[in-house]
Amino acid sequence: LFAGIQDAPLDPIMRLFEAFNADTRPGKLNLAIGVYTDAEGKVPRLRAVQEAEKRWIEKGLPKTYRPIEGTKPFRDAVQALLFGDGAPILSQNRAATLQSVGGTGALKIGADVLAKLRPGATVAVSDPTWENHRALFTQAGFTVTEYPYFSADTGGVDYPAMRAALAALPAGSIVVLHACCHNPTGADLTAEEWADLVPFLREKGLIPFLDIAYQGFGIDLDADAAPVRLLAESGQEFFVASSFSKSFSLYGERVGALTVVASDPAMRAKVEALAKRLVRWSYSNPVTHGAAIVEIVLTDPALKADWVKELGEMRERIKEMRVRMADSLHQRHPDRGFEAIKAQKGMFSYTGLSPEEAVKLREEHEVYALETGRICVAAVNTHNIDRVLDAIDGAVKG
Numbered sequence: 001l002f003a004g005i006q007d008a009p010l011d012p013i014m015r016l017f018e019a020f021n022a023d024t025r026p027g028k029l030n031l032a033i034g035v036y037t038d039a040e041g042k043v044p045r046l047r048a049v050q051e052a053e054k055r056w057i058e059k060g061l062p063k064t065y066r067p068i069e070g071t072k073p074f075r076d077a078v079q080a081l082l083f084g085d086g087a088p089i090l091s092q093n094r095a096a097t098l099q100s101v102g103g104t105g106a107l108k109i110g111a112d113v114l115a116k117l118r119p120g121a122t123v124a125v126s127d128p129t130w131e132n133h134r135a136l137f138t139q140a141g142f143t144v145t146e147y148p149y150f151s152a153d154t155g156g157v158d159y160p161a162m163r164a165a166l167a168a169l170p171a172g173s174i175v176v177l178h179a180c181c182h183n184p185t186g187a188d189l190t191a192e193e194w195a196d197l198v199p200f201l202r203e204k205g206l207i208p209f210l211d212i213a214y215q216g217f218g219i220d221l222d223a224d225a226a227p228v229r230l231l232a233e234s235g236q237e238f239f240v241a242s243s244f245s246k247s248f249s250l251y252g253e254r255v256g257a258l259t260v261v262a263s264d265p266a267m268r269a270k271v272e273a274l275a276k277r278l279v280r281w282s283y284s285n286p287v288t289h290g291a292a293i294v295e296i297v298l299t300d301p302a303l304k305a306d307w308v309k310e311l312g313e314m315r316e317r318i319k320e321m322r323v324r325m326a327d328s329l330h331q332r333h334p335d336r337g338f339e340a341i342k343a344q345k346g347m348f349s350y351t352g353l354s355p356e357e358a359v360k361l362r363e364e365h366e367v368y369a370l371e372t373g374r375i376c377v378a379a380v381n382t383h384n385i386d387r388v389l390d391a392i393d394g395a396v397k398g
């Protein structure tokens with residue numbers, strides 16, 4: 001039965017994760033993972049999350065099934081985060097939101113919906129992108145191509161090249177875009193570039209699929225969702241995958257949401273019903289615990305305000321590390337473009353380290369980075385930063 005299974009490697013992040021766990025050196029440091037750790041190197045238990053969890057447990061409710069699409073307060077709260085309180089689209093009834101199994105589940109159900117509507121379409125993802133994008137859309141039956149994105153020269157986005165590649169896609173193609181805090185590079189489009197891209201996508205008949213896994217980690221909750229809001233205002237149809245894994249530090253609880261924006265309420269009802277059928281056929285119902293926590297935080301003004309504050313503290317801590325890393329590395333190696341780390345956003349940065357340098361970093365300095373040169377800046381803190389800087393310096397010196 002199983003003999004015909006093709007051996008295939010796990011993706012590079014998972015492989016490094018296993019190698020890190022197997023590494024017995026006491027000083028090992030993992031900058032390869034995608035998890036935010038605080039100033040003490042711990043995955044935080046956010047204050048508002050702890051309070052919501054306490055309230056939820058005190059209620060002592062039975063552990064019954066949750067609606068396929070999640071509860072209405074949860075879905076409304078997700079829409080308010082994405083579109084902004086009082087946004088016209090909230091009352092237009094043309095956006096359907098379904099609770100999902102993390103951001104990954106939102107991408108997966110969104111891909112399944114699109115596979116029913118546009119079988120055989122091309123899906124374009126950024127070069128580079130989060131490993132799972134390609135796999136998720138390939139599994140759903142699409143042909144996945146890449147559009148140019150990152151410029152190694154500037155450490156930012158090569159927008160003209162990206163735009164030109166998108167212009168060459170056939171109408172009806174699906175374009176996966178990181179709304180903010182691009183993973184793995186940290187390079188985001190500027191507000192002006194988004195303002196150009198949104199009408200351009202519509203003009204070309206391309207279907208936007210926004211992935212927003214780091215809302216609040218870039219500039220702030222509102223600015224990070226600006227691309228979602230521009231698309232909503234444009235009146236076009238699009239998909240959004242939200243993840244609450246990082247922003248609530250609830251990774252293993254698997255909380256996310258898929259939002260599909262249709263042209264009118266009748267179309268919204270049709271696509272929502274299709275998405276619900278697809279959920280029913282995949283895992284039937286979403287999780288209760290994590291979503292209940294997110295719902296309590298987002299629907300209680302005081303808890304929400306505290307969450308926004310703590311999310312801001314996480315963001316500012318990463319920014320501080322970015323500044324220190326960029327300044328120090330730039331001073332030591334002015335020709336290596338390390339300054340870009342400062343302008344990059346979110347949890348990750350493309351440092352420009354070569355695969356050989358990343359191997360050296362791991363083998364000689366016990367610091368794990370992806371071989372693409374991606375590091376998780378959110379794992380750097382005041383206790384380990386000097387070690388990280390010396391290790392990168394050592395790896396680069398050759």
Ligand code: PMP
Nearest residue numbers: 034102103104130183213243245
């Ligand atoms: N999209 C991107 C860009 C991500 O980086 C991640 C998480 N690494 C996800 C989606 C998936 O999020 P989740 O863990 O909530 O499934």
